Amino acid sequence: MQDKIKKILVINGPNMNLLGSREPGIYGSDTLESINVKMKKKAGETGLDIEFFQSNHEGDIVDRIGQTDAGGIIINPAAFTHTSIAIRDSLSAFKGRIVEVHLSNIFAREEFRHRSLTAAAAEGVVCGFGAASYMLAMDVLTGS
Amino acid sequence: MQDKIKKILVINGPNMNLLGSREPGIYGSDTLESINVKMKKKAGETGLDIEFFQSNHEGDIVDRIGQTDAGGIIINPAAFTHTSIAIRDSLSAFKGRIVEVHLSNIFAREEFRHRSLTAAAAEGVVCGFGAASYMLAMDVLTGS
Amino acid sequence: MQDKIKKILVINGPNMNLLGSREPGIYGSDTLESINVKMKKKAGETGLDIEFFQSNHEGDIVDRIGQTDAGGIIINPAAFTHTSIAIRDSLSAFKGRIVEVHLSNIFAREEFRHRSLTAAAAEGVVCGFGAASYMLAMDVLTGS
Amino acid sequence: MQDKIKKILVINGPNMNLLGSREPGIYGSDTLESINVKMKKKAGETGLDIEFFQSNHEGDIVDRIGQTDAGGIIINPAAFTHTSIAIRDSLSAFKGRIVEVHLSNIFAREEFRHRSLTAAAAEGVVCGFGAASYMLAMDVLTGS
Amino acid sequence: MQDKIKKILVINGPNMNLLGSREPGIYGSDTLESINVKMKKKAGETGLDIEFFQSNHEGDIVDRIGQTDAGGIIINPAAFTHTSIAIRDSLSAFKGRIVEVHLSNIFAREEFRHRSLTAAAAEGVVCGFGAASYMLAMDVLTGS
C-alpha cells in the first residue's frame, strides 16, 4: 500500500549518548555507536539510506522531524516518551511511517514510564530487546 | 492604566512552522508566514512595532521572553501549553501584557489539551478562530 | 464558507445582572448595561441585528437557544460554564456559529473554574479581557 | 404487590423539544410529538391516563414530580441525568413507580454521560432504543 | 463591627416544600410551614423582619439573592449545595451576612453530599439538628 522506503531517520532522545556507561543494569552495555554500526551495515545490504540523530534537546528532535525527507522514522524518545506533546505533534505531522523503540521494557519499570505520550502517533512500538529493538524496527520499515 | 504598547512580540511554539501542511483538518490551511504578513500589515497601519519568533525549543522561548523589550506578548505555546512550567514562569516574570492564543479550540480536542499551564500567567486567552485568534489578540493589546 | 450573519443573540448567565457592583476586584466596574450599549452601537454601525438576553435560569437559556433565529450566539455562561450539560447540549443543537466569552481569565481562578463543559460546543473562546471579550466575539462573528 | 397504575406522567428533560432536528445522528429523526402520540394511543387502548411534560428547567421538573398524582413516572432527564441531585431527590420523595429512559445508549457516548445521578432513585433504566425506550417503559408500568 | 440586621431572608432549596412527607427517616416530620411559623414567632419577639422563600428553581434563588434588601440570609440550598456554582456566586456577591443550614448531617450521608460548593460563600454552617438548625442560624444573625 505504501511506497518502498528509501531513507530511514533514526532518532535517539536524551541521555542515549551515554549508552554503555549509563545504568548498564537497565540499559545494557552496548554503546549507541555500536547499535548504529549494526543498523548501518544492515541498511547497506539492502541499499537503504540511513541517518542517525541523537539529541538531548526536545526542540532539536522536533526540528529534525519537521525537516527530514526520510520515508520512515525509528525513534527512541527516551525520557521524552513520557513528557513530550511537542514530539507527539511533530510525529503526527510527519507523513511517512514511524516505529517507536525502547531498549528496556517500559511496562516493567517505574509507574511513570508505563505511559507513552508519543506512541499514539507511531504505527507501533518495539520495546525491551536492547539493541535488537532497533533492528526489528528496521525490519518493520523495510518489510523484511 | 497601562502605557500604550509600542512593540509586540509574537511567539509561536513547536510545530507551528509546519502550519498549512500539518494536519489541516485541525489547524487549517493558513501558513504561519501568511498570518505574520497580516499581523505586520495591521501593525504597520498603526505605527506599532512587531516582531515574530517561532521555535520548537522551550528554552529559546524562555530566553526570548526574558530578553524582549516589547510591551506586549502574543503567545501560542502550542504543545508547550500543556507541559511547560518554565514558560509559565517566564511569562509571570514578564512585566508587560500577555495574550495566549490558539488556532484550534483546545476544549474540543483530546482531554490532555483542555488544561493550560501557561494561561494562568496571561491576561486572557483567545482560542478556536484560526488566524483570527492572532488578530483579535492584537486588538486586545492595541486597545482597538 | 458560512453565510454572513444577520442577527446575533448575546446571552449572559447567572449573576451577570449584578455586574459593576459584584466583586469588582474580579469582574471590573462595567455594568452589563454599559457593555450592551457598546455592542448595540457597534452592531448598528454595520446594520447587524442584535438581541440581549440575561438570565439566572439555566432553563431559560436553554429555551432561548432552542428558539432563536439568530445566526450567531455570543454566550457568557458564567457559573453554568462549569456545571451545565443542558446548555452544552442546546449549543450543540444550534446550527449557527457560537463564541463563548468570559470577563475574567478562568484559568487564573479557582481550580473548579478551569474546566468548561460548554466550550466544546462553541467555535472558540475569548476570556480575560472584561468588556472587550464581548467586542472581540462580535468581531469574530462579523468577520471584521 | 403494587396497585395497578391508573395514571402515568411522562417527563422529558432539556432539549427534548428539539427532537427530530437535534443531532439526528445521535437522537434519530422521531419528534417528541410523534413519540407522545404513540404513547397516547397505547395508553388509550388500555384506559390508562397519561400526561406529558417537557421542560428545559430543572426546577419545573422538580415542581411537577412533587405535585403529580400519577401512579408512575417515565422520565428521560436528558442532560440532567448527569448533573441533577435535585431531580434525584424529588424522585426519591415520589411514592409511585419510576422508570428512567434514554433514546441513546449512554454507555456508548462521552465518558461524562456514563454516570446517572438520577437512576438510583428509579426502579430501572431502559436506554438505547430510541422511541421504543418509552414504549417499553410503559410496558413495565402497566405490566403488559 | 456589623450593623444590627433588620431583615432576614430565609431561603429553602429544592424539595423542601415536601418536608414532613419526604423521606421522614432522614428529614424528620416537621413541615416547612411549621418551621417558618416558629421562625416568624421568634422574629416577632425581637422586632425583626423576616421573609420566607422556597423554590425548586436554582435561577429563582439566584434572582432572589440578587434582589433582596435583607441584611442577612439563612439558606438551606438542599440538593443545590452540592451542584450550584451559580448560587455560590450570588452569595459571594451579597453584601450582608449568610448562614448555611441543613436539616440532616451532610457528613453522615452519601459521599456526594459531604461536599458543599455553597458553604465557602457563607460565614458558617449549621447542620444536623432538623428545625433547630434554622433557629440557631437566627441566633447567629441576631447575636442572641
Next chain:
Amino acid sequence: MQDKIKKILVINGPNMNLLGSREPGIYGSDTLESINVKMKKKAGETGLDIEFFQSNHEGDIVDRIGQTDAGGIIINPAAFTHTSIAIRDSLSAFKGRIVEVHLSNIFAREEFRHRSLTAAAAEGVVCGFGAASYMLAMDVLTGS
C-alpha cells in the same frame, strides 16, 4: 432497516444458575428456568427460534458469541459486566443486534457495579425489572 431476526440467543453469566435461591432480596425469587420458559413461550407465539445459554465461564460465553448464527443476542453478563473486556470485544465482533439486560438496577447498587464494560458494545440496556427485563429485550429485538 435491519432484517427481521429469526433466532435469538439468550446468554446468562456467572451465578445466574443459582437464581431463585441466590440473595433473593436483590435478585428476586424467579428461577432462571422459569424466566426461560416464559421467553420460550413468547418466542413460540411468533415463530421465533430461541436458544438459552448460561455459563459461569467467561471463555464459554466468548466462544458462544463467536459461533452463534442467531440474529440477535440478549445478554445478562452478570458479574462479567464490570470486568470483561473479552466479552465486550466478542460482542463488538458480532454482526447482529444486542441488548444487555440486568435483573437489578445496577445504578442503585455498589459503586463498582455502576460501570458496564460490555454495554458500549450493545444497542441498549434494560435493567432493574427482574424477569421483565428479559421480556422487554425480546420486544426490542422482535420489534413488537
Next chain:
Amino acid sequence: MQDKIKKILVINGPNMNLLGSREPGIYGSDTLESINVKMKKKAGETGLDIEFFQSNHEGDIVDRIGQTDAGGIIINPAAFTHTSIAIRDSLSAFKGRIVEVHLSNIFAREEFRHRSLTAAAAEGVVCGFGAASYMLAMDVLTGS
C-alpha cells in the same frame, strides 16, 4: 425522645490552648479561657453541669470520651477533625449526644480542611461563628 442532659463535656483539640494569640486572622482574638467562662456562666443559669477538657493528645481525647459520664459532648477536634479515625470511633462508641464545632468555616479554608472524619459520628456540626459556635452547640444539647 432523649433524656434531658445533666452534664456536658466540652473537648478542645490540638493548639486550641493557644487561642487568642494563634493566627488571630483565622481564629479571632478570644482566648479559650474566655469562651469557657461564657459557657460556664450559661450552664450555671440552667443548673447544667459542665466540664472542660483541652488536649493536644489524640489519645487523651479518646481516653476522656471513653470515660466520661456526661450526657452530651461538644467537641472541636481542631486538626484531628481531618486525620483521626480513633476519635471518630470513640465518638461512635459514646452513647450520648454529640455536637462538633469549629471556630472557622472549614469549607472556606484549605482543601484538606473541607473533609471531616469525625463529623459522621456526631449529630451535627456548627462551624464558622467563632466563640458563638460553642454557645449554639450548648443550645442544641440543652434544647433551648
Next chain:
Amino acid sequence: MQDKIKKILVINGPNMNLLGSREPGIYGSDTLESINVKMKKKAGETGLDIEFFQSNHEGDIVDRIGQTDAGGIIINPAAFTHTSIAIRDSLSAFKGRIVEVHLSNIFAREEFRHRSLTAAAAEGVVCGFGAASYMLAMDVLTGS
C-alpha cells in the same frame, strides 16, 4: 547467556479465532490461520519446533503456560492484556523467554487499552504491525 530455544509456544487470547472477519478496520484482514502458516514456515526453515494455541478461556491459557516444555512463548493476550493478573502470574512463573505481541497499537486505542497487566512479566513487547508483530517476536526468540 540463554540456551538456544528449541520450541516456541504461540498463544492467542480471546476472539483471535475471529481474526479476518472481526473489525477489520482495527485488526486487518489476515486470518489467524494465515499468520500461523507463515510462522510455521519460518520455524521449519531453522528446525525450530512451534506449537499454536488459541483460547477464549483465561484458565486454559494459564493451564497451557504452566504445562508447556517450550523454551519461549509468544503471547497475544488480546483482551486479557488489560484484565488478567492470573496470566501475568503464570508468565512470571514460566522459566523461559516471553514476548508479548499485539496486532494493533494499543497506545492509539481506547484509554483502557493503554495499560498492560501482562507485559511486566514479559521480556518485551511488539505491537502495532499486524501479522508482522508475530514474525518479529520469532526473530527475538531465535536471535535472527
Next chain:
Amino acid sequence: MQDKIKKILVINGPNMNLLGSREPGIYGSDTLESINVKMKKKAGETGLDIEFFQSNHEGDIVDRIGQTDAGGIIINPAAFTHTSIAIRDSLSAFKGRIVEVHLSNIFAREEFRHRSLTAAAAEGVVCGFGAASYMLAMDVLTGS
C-alpha cells in the same frame, strides 16, 4: 450459633498448582500437595470430611462453589482475589462459612494486590503465613 461443619471444601486459584517451583522467594517451597496432605491428616483426626479443588479457571471455581454441599469453604483465590466479581458473587450466594487465605502477605506486595474483591464475601482473612494460613483457616471453621 452455627451448626458444626461436617465437610470443608478447599479451593485454590490460578497457578497454585505450580507451588513449590513458582517464585519460591515469594511463595515458599511447599507444594500444594504437601499442604493438602497436612490438611487431610488434620481433618482425619477429627472426623471432618475435606475436599480439595484447584483450578486456573474462574468459571470452574464459580461452578464448584455453586454446587458444593460443604458447610465451609477455605479459598485462596490467588490472582482472582483482585479481579473476580464473579467469585465474590458466588461466595455471597454460598450459605456456609468462608475463610479467605493467602500464602503471602498481600499488603506487603505490589499496590494492585492490596485490594481484595472477594474478601468482603468471606467471614475473615488469614494471609502471610505460608502453609500455616490454611491450617489456621481450618481451626477457624472447626472451632478448635
Next chain:
Amino acid sequence: MQDKIKKILVINGPNMNLLGSREPGIYGSDTLESINVKMKKKAGETGLDIEFFQSNHEGDIVDRIGQTDAGGIIINPAAFTHTSIAIRDSLSAFKGRIVEVHLSNIFAREEFRHRSLTAAAAEGVVCGFGAASYMLAMDVLTGS
C-alpha cells in the same frame, strides 16, 4: 529458621478498652479482659511469657514497641491501622515476628478501613474472627 519465641507482647489500639460495650453489632460482646484471660491461659500451658498492653495513644504504642524484649508481637492497631505511619515504622524497626489482627473483617467495612498502613510491616494478618483472631495469631507465633 527463627528461634523459638519466649515472650509475646499483645498490643491493642484505641477504643479496644471499650470492647464488649462498643458497637457490639460490629465488634461482638467479648471484653478485652476476657480475650486476654484466654490468651494467658493458652500461654501458660506452653510456658510462654505473655504481656498485654492497651492504649489509646499512638505514641505509647510506639514507645512500647521500641522498648519491648518480646520475641513476637500480636497487634490490633484498631483505628491506627489506617492512619499511623509511626506505628508502621516502629514495627519495621522491631526485630522479632509480628502478626496483625482485627476482630472484624476490615474488607467488609467502610472503604477507608480496607487499607492497612501497618500490615506491610507485619508477617501476616488475621482478621474477621473476633476473639479467635488473637488465638490464631498465638498459634502462628508459637508454631502450634
Next chain:
Amino acid sequence: MQDKIKKILVINGPNMNLLGSREPGIYGSDTLESINVKMKKKAGETGLDIEFFQSNHEGDIVDRIGQTDAGGIIINPAAFTHTSIAIRDSLSAFKGRIVEVHLSNIFAREEFRHRSLTAAAAEGVVCGFGAASYMLAMDVLTGS
C-alpha cells in the same frame, strides 16, 4: 531582618530514639545521642542555647512547640511529616524560625513519604544528608 536567635529547640519525632539500630540501610548508624552531642558542641562554640526533645507522641510535640521560648526550631517530624496536621498547625502558630530536616531523602522513598504536611509551615527543608542535615539547619538558624 530577624533578631539573632538565642535558643534553638531541636525536636525529633517517632522512632528517632531508635536511631543507629533502626533500619541502618536507610537511616545510617549514627545514634540520636551522637547527633545531639555534635549539635551541642557547635552551639557551645557560639554561645547558643540548645535544647533537645524527642518524642513518639504527636501531642507532646505539639505541647512543646506551644510552650517553648526558643527563637528557632529544628524539627524532624519523622513519620508525623506525612500525617500530622496538628504539628503543622502548632508550627504555624510558632512565631520564630523553623527548619524541617530529614535524615533520608524523602523523595527517593515510598510514594507516601514524598508528601510533607508539615513543611509548608517551615521556612525550608533540608533532607537526605544524615546527621549533616541537622548541622546545616543550625547554620541556617545561626546565619553562619
Next chain:
Amino acid sequence: MQDKIKKILVINGPNMNLLGSREPGIYGSDTLESINVKMKKKAGETGLDIEFFQSNHEGDIVDRIGQTDAGGIIINPAAFTHTSIAIRDSLSAFKGRIVEVHLSNIFAREEFRHRSLTAAAAEGVVCGFGAASYMLAMDVLTGS
C-alpha cells in the same frame, strides 16, 4: 567513604538568569551573579574548583551533566524540577554526588510545585533559604 570532591558544577535552570528582578516577593532580591560570587569566594578559600552553568534549555542541562568531569553537582532545576524526566535520568547516570537546591520552599507554593521528579536522583534537597540554600549545598559536598 567517597573521595574528596575537587570540582563542583553549579547548574541553574530556567528563568534563574532573571533572579533579582523576577517576582522578588517569592525569589528575593539577590541576583544569580551575586550568589555565584559568594560561592566562588567560598570555593577559593578551600582550593575547590567551581563552574557555573545557567540555562533555560532542558537539553543543555542534560548535555552538561553528561559531559562534566566535576565530582559533585549542585542543581536548582527550577521549573524543570516538576516536569523533566530527562534531567532526572541524566542525574541518575552521573557518578558523583548531587544536591538539589531551591531558593523558595516548594512545599509552601502551588500544589504542582510540591512534587520533584528530579530529587529522587539526588542525595538530598535543600530548599527555602534563598541564596543560603546554595551555600549549604556546598557545605554538604565539601564536608565542612
